[in-house]
Amino acid sequence: MKQDGIKSFFSIMWRNKMSRWGLIILALFLLTAIVGPIVLDPPKSDYLNRLQAPSSEHWLGTDFAGKDTLTQLILGARDVLLVAAYAAVFALTFACLVGITAGLLGGKIDTVLMTITSIILTIPSFPVTMILSMVIEIENQLTFGLVLSLWSWAGLAKAIRSQVLLIKHKDFIEASKLMGLSHLNIVVNDILPNIVSYIAVNFIAIMKGAILASVGLMYLGLVPFQGNHWGMMIQISLSQTGALLGSSSMVYFLAPVISIVLFQFGCYLFATGLDDALNPRLRS
Amino acid sequence: MWKRLGMALFTMVVSLIIVFIVIQSMPGDPVDILAQEIVRAEALPYDVAYQRAIATLNYDPSQPLHERFVEYVAGIVSGDLGYSLAYKKPVTEIVGGALPWTMLILSVSLLLSFTVGVLIGIYVAWKRKRALNVAVTAYQSIFGSIPDYIVAYILVFIFAVSLGILPSKGAYSSSVTVGFNAPFIADVIRHAILPVMAYFITTVASWTVAMKANSLTVLGEDYMTYAEVRGLHRRRILVHYLGRNAMLPMVTSLAVSFGLMFGGSPLIENLFLYPGVGYYLSIAISRRDFPLMQGMFLIIIVMVVLSSLLAEFLYQILNPRLRGA
Numbered sequence: 024m025k026q027d028g029i030k031s032f033f034s035i036m037w038r039n040k041m042s043r044w045g046l047i048i049l050a051l052f053l054l055t056a057i058v059g060p061i062v063l064d065p066p067k068s069d070y071l072n073r074l075q076a077p078s079s080e081h082w083l084g085t086d087f088a089g090k091d092t093l094t095q096l097i098l099g100a101r102d103v104l105l106v107a108a109y110a111a112v113f114a115l116t117f118a119c120l121v122g123i124t125a126g127l128l129g130g131k132i133d134t135v136l137m138t139i140t141s142i143i144l145t146i147p148s149f150p151v152t153m154i155l156s157m158v159i160e161i162e163n164q165l166t167f168g169l170v171l172s173l174w175s176w177a178g179l180a181k182a183i184r185s186q187v188l189l190i191k192h193k194d195f196i197e198a199s200k201l202m203g204l205s206h207l208n209i210v211v212n213d214i215l216p217n218i219v220s221y222i223a224v225n226f227i228a229i230m231k232g233a234i235l236a237s238v239g240l241m242y243l244g245l246v247p248f249q250g251n252h253w254g255m256m257i258q259i260s261l262s263q264t265g266a267l268l269g270s271s272s273m274v275y276f277l278a279p280v281i282s283i284v285l286f287q288f289g290c291y292l293f294a295t296g297l298d299d300a301l302n303p304r305l306r307s
Numbered sequence: 308m309w310k311r312l313g314m315a316l317f318t319m320v321v322s323l324i325i326v327f328i329v330i331q332s333m334p335g336d337p338v339d340i341l342a343q344e345i346v347r348a349e350a351l352p353y354d355v356a357y358q359r360a361i362a363t364l365n366y367d368p369s370q371p372l373h374e375r376f377v378e379y380v381a382g383i384v385s386g387d388l389g390y391s392l393a394y395k396k397p398v399t400e401i402v403g404g405a406l407p408w409t410m411l412i413l414s415v416s417l418l419l420s421f422t423v424g425v426l427i428g429i430y431v432a433w434k435r436k437r438a439l440n441v442a443v444t445a446y447q448s449i450f451g452s453i454p455d456y457i458v459a460y461i462l463v464f465i466f467a468v469s470l471g472i473l474p475s476k477g478a479y480s481s482s483v484t485v486g487f488n489a490p491f492i493a494d495v496i497r498h499a500i501l502p503v504m505a506y507f508i509t510t511v512a513s514w515t516v517a518m519k520a521n522s523l524t525v526l527g528e529d530y531m532t533y534a535e536v537r538g539l540h541r542r543r544i545l546v547h548y549l550g551r552n553a554m555l556p557m558v559t560s561l562a563v564s565f566g567l568m569f570g571g572s573p574l575i576e577n578l579f580l581y582p583g584v585g586y587y588l589s590i591a592i593s594r595r596d597f598p599l600m601q602g603m604f605l606i607i608i609v610m611v612v613l614s615s616l617l618a619e620f621l622y623q624i625l626n627p628r629l630r631g632a
Contacts, residue, residue: 142318142321142322145318145608145612145615146326146608146611147566147567147569147570147571147607148570149574150573150588150603150604151329153573153588153589153592154329154330155329157333157334157592157595158329158333158334235454239456239573239574242456242574243573243592243593245592245593283454284452284453284457285452287451287454288449290452291448291451292448295448
């Protein structure tokens with residue numbers, strides 16, 4: 024039955040035009056992130072050929088140190104996606120823990136958890152994340168993802184709680200309870216499968232937000248991240264080469280920007296399309 | 308209403324505690340930083356300088372956290388937010404100077420994108436033309452995908468760098484005299500155009516989409532059909548029946564998006580070097596200026612909580628069903 028669920032989930036996704044294109048775009052990015060670093064060597068500095076315009080040798084030109092832009096862009100995909108995926112996994116875990124506990128147990132625990140959640144929702148997340156990035160030392164993709172997730176789970180937790188409240192009194196859960204199954208068992212077998220599509224939509228939405236926040240933090244120079252993240256490329260292009268003054272480094276600035284926008288676009292199509300397909304009420 | 312006020316106050320206090328603890332656990336010791344500066348500037352022995360730094364900052368790292376918090380709150384109540392390390396002046400002064408600029412930009416862009424979004428949304432729902440629908444969806448999916456600070460960069464590139472018709476930095480030029488005079492106001496408006504445009508372009512579509520969806524729901528209601536059957540004037544139906552009812556649920560999301568914009572202001576204001584709350588917050592963080600950081604957070608929290616109270620209040624007034632309740 025579970026396999027049927029996943030199968031129908033994919034077929035719903037494929038039938039909707041928006042989520043299909045979103046899926047295709049995201050899959051392309053995923054492919055780049057997986058295959059890119061295997062095929063390509065890290066770009067070498069070549070100070071004789073710095074800030075070159077696109078040519079047959081360097082399709083997207085070179086940066087201020089003479090590194091090939093396209094290579095950096097492709098290698099960066101893995102860092103960008105990893106950071107965002109870690110952030111989404113952490114945020115989802117927190118949200119599920121809080122949301123399901125609050126919804127299932129109810130009572131005082133529910134009140135306390137929801138009060139905390141709404142307080143966290145009140146404080147804008149980006150400024151807090153700025154400070155958290157100073158408190159927690161960001162060393163790799165994992166810690167970066169953790170910092171991004173710490174303040175971004177509250178909205179989802181609230182939503183998951185209301186989903187749980189909706190299905191809590193359905194017959195199959197009451198039946199499981201009568202059978203004396205443990206809470207954990209009910210969560211894993213009855214609740215999670217029923218909100219999986221909902222979680223998928225939000226996973227993508229959180230990834231979308233995490234990429235924005237990660238690039239924003241890098242743009243402000245708050246993350247000493249060593250790697251090929253696109254945010255780093257944007258920061259370097261703006262701070263070191265004056266991309267906006269119309270120099271030939273414009274391509275170096277535009278390449279990561281367009282990649283980010285395209286990725287965000289894929290996320291948007293995927294999440295909106297899936298939301299439409301799953302919520303008949305929203306169809307207009 | 309009292310319950311709501313109490314909850315708002317509680318939210319503020321708890322948020323302050325959380326932010327206080329997070330900031331206090333940041334690496335680095337502001338007293339030590341200031342003491343070293345005093346040693347360098349006035350050639351005092353380190354102990355004396357350290358004591359003076361404690362007095363200036365009203366902050367003693369050897370105190371336990373909860374005592375420090377009590378003192379901090381006592382400071383807030385008496386209107387003392389501490390002393391900024393980076394700017395060498397009281398935090399209250401900086402906050403007072405920064406808040407009006409952020410409020411100006413945010414309120415103008417919010418009002419503009421809300422009004423335009425609502426009008427377009429109602430029009431699209433009323434006309435029911437496929438082409439309009441597609442255009443709105445396309446706009447939303449493209450500009451909903453571009454981060455506002457990137458849009459801001461592109462705007463700077465077009466209007467400030469290439470065309471050179473609008474200023475890209477600051478809130479006003481150094482050539483005008485600050486005060487209530489025409490050149491100053493005109494200059495402030497010119498400087499505000501690009502930041503407002505950046506917010507407007509990226510947020511207008513979400514209002515349009517929400518308004519369209521609400522309008523479609525309202526259009527399906529029986530009272531709409533009845534109003535048409537009664538032969539009411541179209542303008543009256545549009546404004547009083549459709550507009551009011553469809554707009555109502557969106558009033559509460561005004562507060563949410565205000566908070567969201569406040570949160571995003573470090574990026575936009577940093578980009579335009581616009582001297583608002585977000586700009587000083589990012590400076591405070593990069594210079595490890597703890598008191599300034601706390602001051603900016605305090606003002607962000609207060610503004611966000613107040614705006615959600617205001618939204619609820621507005622909702623009560625606009626919703627006749629809640630009147631007198």
